Structure formats: C-alpha cells, structure tokens
Amino acid sequence: MELGRWLRLAWDRAAAVALIVAGAVALVLGWVGVSGEAFPAKQLPYLISGGIAGVFILGLGALCWLSADLRDEWTKLDRIEDALNRLADTGLVDLQAREQQQAQQPSKDLVEA
C-alpha cells in the first residue's frame, strides 16, 4: 500500500531507479556476453547492446532522477509563491516595489489578476 502510494507520488524517481537498475543489468549482461565469446566479431555486438546501450539507459535514469530534483524545487517555489501572494493580500507588502522589481526581471509568464 505504502509502496503503491510512493510509486504514484514519486513516479519519476521510481522510473529513475528502474532505469538505473536496467542499465546496470545491461552492462553486466554485456560483460557476461563478451566474456563468453572468443572472437571479436561476436563480442562487438555485446559491446553495443550491453555496454553502450547500458550507458544510454543509465543516462536516462540520471535524467529522470535529476529532473525529479528540479521538479521538487519547482514545487517548493510554487509554495513560496503562494505564500508571497497570501502576504500580498494582507496589504503589508509594498506592491509597487514588487512590481518595479518584476519589471526589472521581465517574464512573459507574469499576468495581473
């Protein structure tokens, strides 16, 4: 139950772990395949399918893990933005100064509500 919840919430990290495991397995299988063949012509396909493809899959896993980190940071920034908006609604914030600062850092994503 807990695992299912974790998989649903952190699907990107689960995918990263799965890809990293798959990449490692591909590398090991590639090594096993190469070590079992005597001729280079039989070994090179293992080098491609096990070695290079394994590194490729490991890279995909790293991409998933690091993008999950970025998404976590993005979610934190969402929370900070909500807090700033709540603070702005209290009237305790100098909105004019905030607008000036945002004008100095123009973003096409800003809208006025």
Place this chain on the structure above:
Amino acid sequence: MSIAVARPPLFRPADRLRVGVVLAAGAVTIALSWFFAAGRADAGDQLIFVSLSLVGALLGMAATAGLLLRGRRAVGARTALLLGTAPAAPADAPPAADLVAGPDAKWYHRSDCLLVEGRHWPAAPLSAHQRAGRKACPACKPCPGSGVSPT
C-alpha cells in the same frame, strides 16, 4: 489588487518533445548499430557500427544535459524572481548589544551571532565574560568598536 503569477511548467511541451525526439533518435541509432553489427562476420566491418552507436549515446547525453540545463536555468530564474522580492534586512539595523556565552564556552558572542542561534544562552556583562576567561568571538567581534556597548 494582488499580483498573480501564471504557473509555468518546469519544462515546456516543446522542450519535452525535442528531447524525446533526440533521445528516440539516439536509441534507434544504437539499436540499428547493434542490428547491423550483429549481422557481420568481420570485426573490422563492425567498427563503423560501434562508432555509430557511440554517436547515438552522445545524442542521448546531449539531450539529457540540455534538458537539465534548461530546467536548472528555469529554477534559477524563478528563484530570483520570487525570492528577489523578499524584503531585505535593514542595513542600518544596530548590532545586538547583549553578550552571551555558554556555561563552559571559550568565547562570548553578540546575541545575534549566527553561532549562538537557537542556543538560548544567557546574557552577561563583558566583565563577567572576562572574569570567566572567555575571549571575544572572532566571527561576530563583540568589541566596543563594532557598536556593541559592553556593560
């Protein structure tokens, strides 16, 4: 009136599509390299496919690095936009005058020194700290010249 910021996604759909296409191209390149290399009997003929598969792997790495850099930049820009609006501490705030130290501490500090944050040490006059053999903290420099008024 409040300022609402539209929630942009971390990665735009166009970015995801571009990276997906490049990753797929890399994966297909590796798969085709393996397919054609496996059908040849001479290792010399296979080397070109090994090189081709390396190109596929490099494509994948380039796509990965590009997406992560783009995401890193987006997070940095949004952090600057949001946290840059936070009010800065007033520059002319007077330094804390209380001098604090732990019971067996070697140094005494200003009460706003970062090294005593959360420790709730009691304040005492400078003479008491000196009698206890304590020295001024080299970080917060609780000396008379820094605005602290030792009592």
